[in-house]
Amino acid sequence: MNIPNILTAIRFVFVPFFAYYLYNEQYTVAVVLFLLAGITDVLDGLIARKFNMITSWGKLADPLADKMMQLTALTILTMQEIIPLPVLIIVVAKESFMVVGSILIYKKVNFVVQADWYGKFATVVFFLAIVLTIAIRSGRFINPYTDVVVNIAVIIAVVSTLFAFFMYTIQFRKLTIKSK
Template sequence: MRRYIPNALTLLRLIIVPFLGYYIYCEKYTTAIILFAFGGFTDVLDGYIARKYNLITKWGKFFDPLADKLMQITALVFLVLHRFIPLIVLIIVVIKESLMLAGGIMLYKKGKTVIGANWYGKLATVIFYFAILATIIIKIVAGNNGYALNAIYVAIGLAVVCTLFALSRYIIIYFRLSKDYNEKKNK
């Protein structure tokens, strides 16, 4: 039974996504904060359980990062719609995730293993989770106060910088793997 716990937690996170979007859209921020924080907690917990008990599955390798990205992008879409954060933040994240998906597909077609999450990708995800939570909390508590807006921009800016750093690292790995593949193919 224990072997299904990490995947069940990931599935639970996927189920949360539409509810998260609904509650942010309806400006029920307390519920949205609880759902988002719970989603972040299940992400950490499922990863810990899967690694500690060697319960890593192909399903989990695919759906765990998908659940993370869907939660993140859903929250960002509605934060942009409510004008909590600038549209450029969402555009950067969507471009990064699209490039990651395209690179993963191309490596898979070449018979290579898809690039797994590294510490910098995990760090970027964690920082974005905190930045999104901080944005909602600060906006609720302080509104459009200048200090509050600066705090939001610092938190989101740090998350974007970490995301761009992670993307740059993944691009380097992608080109290294592609080069190795081409050299082996030409031999």
Template sequence: MNIPNALTLIRFLLVPFYLYIYFSGFSNSFVYAMLIFFVAGVTDVLDGFIARRFNMITKWGTLLDPLADKIMLLTVLFSLSYTNIIPHWVFFIVFIKEALMIIGGFTLFKKHETVIAAKYYGKAATVLFYLAIGTLIYSKTYGIYLLYCAIFLAFFALYNYLVHYMHIKKQVD
């Protein structure tokens, strides 16, 4: 296992830790949970940088890295909607979008051993989600506004992913 894949694994392990802290009732548990979320974001940036810089890109890393991101994001959105910090529909609509992308990604990988790498608009949506969630700590109004922008950008990424998916499927079938 290389360093980028190890960082991705750490991100998977941070998910239950985040949930434990978020729902613990400890003093400042919300702030600590958000710190865990942002540590996960830093590991995402680091694993991508290291993988590209030192040519450590693997098919498994290309597949598991976005999965770790999606699971962490969905976990955070679930906890925020469960505690009524964000509207419940936000979690459900992002869940549906992410499920479609996960299913499509695994289908291409399983049938054709093809992986669609993350594109800049998908990465931008992820950054915007992090910004929105970070902003929620200080301002619910601005945080929700940024969250809606992130959802719009995420669906733009989904549309482009589907176009790319159909193009690849046509080529390999």
């Protein structure tokens, strides 16, 4: 196991701790854990590419670790009635499509689907929206505009997720047509 894969594994370990602190409304600790997970994500990608340490396990586990953190955050924030349920439903639908589609593409044409720029963009935008939401919930940044800022950030994140969903649908369709 190389350094990028260890960093990815650390993100998996962060998930239950992050969930515990977020669920118990200890927002400062939760946002720190979420930020640390984001830093390990950036580092593992940079190290893997720079030192040619890209592995099949890393290609699969890295986005899974990201999605586990993201879905954990969205699920708990939805339970706490901070994020509306339709946001969670949209993200779960997109991620379910990605998992099922990736498996089918792999079985059909032996191709491992990797994140494209639009998927990475959507992940970063949602990461920022979640950090902003949790940071504001910590009580340190509350002002008359915080709800508006959070709502705008979440809307931009949802739109970017829907865009990525649309683009991946086109990509999957092209791959399946090529294989016929």
